[in-house]
Amino acid sequence: MTQRATCVVRLEFTLVFLCFLATIMSVSSVTHYSVPEEMEDGSVVANLAADLGLEVKTLKTRKMRVDVVANKKYLDINKDTGELFIAERIDRELLCPLKTTTYCFLKLDATIENPIRMFNIEVEITDINDNAPHFRRGTMHLDISESSPVGERFSLNNAADPDVGANSVKDYYLSASDHFALEIQTGRDGSKFADLVLQKALDREQQAVHNLILTAVDGGVPTRTGTASIIVRVLDVNDNAPSFDKDKYVVDVMENSPIGSLVMKLNATDLDEGSNSDVVYSYSLYTSERTQEMFQLNPENGEIRVKEMINYEDLKLYELEVIASDKGHNSLSEQCRVTIQVTDMNDNHPEISIKSFQSP
Known part of the structure; x- marks a missing residue:
């Protein structure tokens, strides 16, 4: 008799607990959105209430709110319209500074009461071409012996671009030169870097310094560019008699x-x-x-x-x-x-x- 009573109590407790969970909380599947970075404050992302099947007129009484997970509150909800909007300008490069990160997400929890329901929301922040390539050093100095053989290569500093994908550095160009040319290499991660290649023998007595301009170009539309100066000083060898x-x-x-x-x-x-x-x-x-x-x-x-x-x-x-x-x-x-x-x-x-x- 005691064992039977115990089983009944446990069953009743389980049923009550399940009913309680069903009553107070319902967690839906993840809702995805995608917006470009740098949208103006107040820009509408989507009508969240409509997408979640909620009645707009109940949002205030049910105290709907949006909480951003582990980030600043870039997004908020308009309880009068049910629209999810930009509360603060989003800089993708600041939010996801690692270039190795292909995708950049903001994760949000939307909560509504009476009954309590929670919704998981992910907003992908897509890149725009808002950064131009730049060189860490505006001027590069190279000392090259006039006896250097044709075909010798000299490494140059790469340009950096915080943007990703097609908006990152795609090519380099060198100003006109009879003595030097560029050779572009591609790294395993897709990054581009340039080598300066000697294509005509140097003669310090004819020209002691060569001034070149290196231009980095990204793949955005429209394209953005960054430049650096290359100063080549030709080192003397004893190839002239008095x-x-x-x-x-x-x-x-x-x-x-x-x-x-x-x-x-x-x-x-x-x-x-x-x-x-x-x-x-x-x-x-x-x-x-x-x-x-x-x-x-x-x-x-x-x-x-x-x-x-x-x-x-x-x-x-x-x-x-x-x-x-x-x-x-x-x-x-x-x-x-x-x-x-x-x-x-x-x-x-x-x-x-x-x-x-x-x-x-």
Whole structure:
């Protein structure tokens, strides 16, 4: 008898509980909507009351409300019309900042009383092309050796675009250049990035700096673009030898010129830069020791000065060969010849010879 009574009580409790749940709550399936981001405040998403089969005139008395799950209250319901509307501007990139997220949803719970019912609502926020591609660095600096082979690649900074899908970066363009071209690569996630490719050999002596413009273009309609400057500085290699403006020089010097007197100054120029263009001067082995004793060559500035007293009567002509070498790692050089002609001075007294003759 006791067991039977217990079963009856349990059955009655279960029935009461089920009836209670059925009476106070009914949860419907998820209702889906889709709206673009950046809609103006007050814009209507849908007539929620009609979609849920609710009478508009009962919304106030039944205290219908919309609660946004885990987000700000971007959406609300107009209890006079049953319309779901934008309460605050929605920025998809702020709401779903991860680019890996293909879809962006707002989840809402709509609740109504007497009896209590709950409705699950999902609103997909679709992307619009409201962001232009941008480079984290407005100017990119590249140092490229003039000896770099044609076909060498140089990585460039990618452009970022907070938009997704077709509105993200789709291509890159490079301003006109004889020496460089772009090659576009696609990553596993579909992102685009560009490499700068050398298509013509560089010559620093012809052009030391190349100024380029890189443009990123998205796939939106209308398209948006972002640009960055690329400054390519061509690094020097020692590919030019010093050069004299003449192969041969002829200069006159008076005999008995004071020691230290300037005979001439040689000037060799090198089109390279840095140590590759620094020039030192020296005598070649073809310059005799006697000539080197008579004339001093300054290795730094190319000045030739009188080292010992010059006597026309000793030697009237001196031949010098001077080498100009640069200070590059693989030094290059060039030679020139200098002829020094000694000009006679009236520095000798006449010699009088007297002879006597005896007449017969």
